[in-house]
Amino acid sequence: NAGVTQTPKFRVLKTGQSMTLLCAQDMNHEYMYWYRQDPGMGLRLIHYSVGEGTTAKGEVPDGYNVSRLKKQNFLLGLESAAPSQTSVYFCASRVARPSYNEQFFGPGTRLTVL
């Protein structure tokens, strides 16, 4: 099992450019999540999905869109990148039950917006 993988690992964008981050998991997990990590602030939830074709907003959704067309993939899109979106982005997944199971994280994507 590869677990949770993220593509790309690093990216530099100019303000106003767009890009898509891909998260893939091979564990047949129902739930998937996108977080961002900024210095001194821990991880904050951007969007999440409880199943194929469903998405919902998290704590900091503005400026991002997501899609879950296939159960194993969760895409995070930036339509018009801003310097405030410079961050490390983490994807995570987990099974729906039992509740005590943890989230499994990908290795992260470091995004810099100039």
Add this chain to the structure above:
Amino acid sequence: AQTVTQSQPEMSVQEAETVTLSCTYDTSESDYYLFWYKQPPSRQMILVIRQEAYKQQNATENRFSVNFQKAAKSFSLKISDSQLGDAAMYFCAYKTGQGAQKLVFGQGTRLTINP
């Protein structure tokens, strides 16, 4: 909304000694779970230990144990016999037992191990 607070931005400990990392949380729910995650320089988030709120017994995993004080909403992590490989950022996280079961993270504590 639930909040998680880690009041120690940085901690250091001598190798082989014991260190305790603090975490407090705020919630009105009765069904929830608490986690400690480790993030080494590789950035990979690694689960260290978990605690179910309905269990009174404190969780232990080898050198790692927690002190779960439900009434005080406190969830500290104790690392015994600290090793150089324990150096990392440690995040406390809260998860509701209902719905999408999202994680709420604390700000993190950077742990340094002195040889």
